[in-house]
Amino acid sequence: MSSELAIKVEKLSKCYHIYEKPHDRLLQMFARGSKQFFREFWAVRELSFEIKRGETVGIVGRNGSGKSTLLQMICSTLNPTAGNIVTNGRIAALLELGSGFNPEFTGRENVYLNAQVLGLSKEETDDRFDDILAFAEIGEFIEQPVKTYSSGMMVRLAFAVQAMVDPEILIVDEALAVGDEKFQRKCFARLEELKSKGTSILFVSHSGPQVIELCDRALLMERGQLIMISSPQHVIRSYQRLIYAPESEQSLLLEEFAKEQVKFIAKDELRSKEQVVVSNEPVDSFDPGLTPETTTSYPELGARIETIEIHDADGNVVNVITPMQRYRIVMTGVLTAVFDRIYFGIHFRSVSGAVISGQRYPEEGCYVESPEKGKKFRVDFWFDMNLFPGSYFIGGGVWSPVDGVCAHRIMDASMFRVQSKGILNSFGYCDLVAAPAEFRMD
The missing domain is CATH 2.70.50.60 (abc- transporter (atp binding component) like domain)
Structure with a gap:
């Protein structure tokens, strides 16, 4: 795999066997493949894409579209039925609330356990522990068993561990929705910091604005298949069209999306170069x-x-x-x-x-x-x-x-x-300046 790539997925598939009756599992074992007592459910089917180093990619799709299954296979917590995944660098993942935590262990013990799984030595974890504790903001609860934590405390500590170990690849699956607004802002600030350091981020969210603001590209998944890889704006609009469309029109929409080019050159980039009339x-x-x-x-x-x-x-x-x-x-x-x-x-x-x-x-x-x-x-x-x-x-x-x-x-x-109205002394989207800034030196 090219050194410029962080993740390469080729024809990735995951199939589950669905048994209608419990005893069908036993019959299948004795049948030795001569007869099938199950039906196949393809959670993910023939996905192929690449993620570059330092790139942030959003994944959107309706519930049951295969997003979480895909992330679990990338993290190697789930084996694929077919296809290949190649990753380049340390992976940190926040897949679901409390994943990777032992509920009987204290928060401190879980920090060291998770850090060891991510490849950090005890000395490296010692150096980072104060930063993890400060980010999580759970105070003395760090010495209490994780089973006593609220959902908010759980996600605070989990994100703090995963994000503060400076991974090459960070995977976040909707877990940030649990935190309050202040903590979410803190998390996104940390994600921006990791981006600037070259970390590749896979980010699953149902929030269109978050995907548009944070991501360089986005993937749209539906029924286990990759429907579209494009600019975040284009993918979010297509996703919203899909979820708001009547059920009778959804198949036609999917056919329309499938005909589009896999790599979409966002026309927004052209508009962003427009000259402002002065x-x-x-x-x-x-x-x-x-x-x-x-x-x-x-x-x-x-x-x-x-x-x-x-x-x-x-x-x-x-x-x-x-x-x-x-x-x-x-x-x-x-x-x-x-x-x-x-x-x-x-x-x-x-x-x-x-x-x-x-x-x-x-x-x-x-x-x-x-x-x-x-x-x-x-x-x-x-x-x-x-x-x-x-x-x-x-x-x-x-x-x-x-x-x-x-x-x-x-x-x-x-x-x-x-239009431009002359010299500007502020920046952003909106002009909230009430008066020119004042300066003095004593």
Whole structure:
């Protein structure tokens, strides 16, 4: 395997034998292959992909799609039925809550046990122990049996051990969802630090924004098969289309995804190189060439969004705007089904796909009651565009709180550019500066 690769998977498969009755296992043993008393269930089937050193790859897919089975085979805790896996470097894995911990051992004893499994000597673990304890933040509970820990304490200690040993490959399977927001931020900061050191990361999550923010590429799995390897934005949008699509349309979607190229060159990279218009006196305008190429429309399940536009103070449609000014985002459409209650939402995304801001109508906990089928709707969302110069994307949707029905949703429905207004002394996505910074030397 090339030294540039951390993981290479070739035609990997895992098959389980499912017996309908307990005594069928005994019959199968005596049959010696002359007759089959089981049915085959392929949890993973003929997966092939490569992960480069220092690359962070997200894995998404519905429950039962084979994500965890894949990770267990990469970690060698599960033997494949067919295919090959080659890894290059020390692997640390956080596969499930409490995995690798002996519940009768104390936290301290489990730290040393796990570190030894990962290949660290006692002296190396001694050097890292204070950092592990500080990261986990479980205090004196480190001397108590792990069986007395809460789920939050368990995942804190488990992540601390795996992440603080500086692995070449780190595998995380949805375990971070257990921690509170403060701890999750701490974990993601550590993941970014490991990325900067060249650690390859495999990250399973149902959170689209987390995958988009953290990962360089993403894999979409469905029914044990690899459907797509592409940019995180493209994979997350395809995944969301799949989970929101009616069951009758899901097979067609999978066929559509299967026809796409395995390696997708994200067009977002091209847009990120766009030159920002610089002018001493910015003027709002409409650029017909400023059209998103990643527009994704979800199935219409009772509503149809027709337009999502930016209007200036005079009601003109614009997509080249001046920072720090007020605009309204106008969403129009029609209801094609009967709902008890609905609500509307709008959001801005960056070129990388991160959600910058959003707004819903009515406010949280309130709804438009008993809207009439066939009626057209228009919602005006007001925003102060305190954004830095660059390109952004607008999407929106109509939802019903009953069973979480998405009546219609469009991702990247339109695109706009914020012009430069001169010298900048701040950075990020949003300009929150109230006054110039003050400086003095004593």
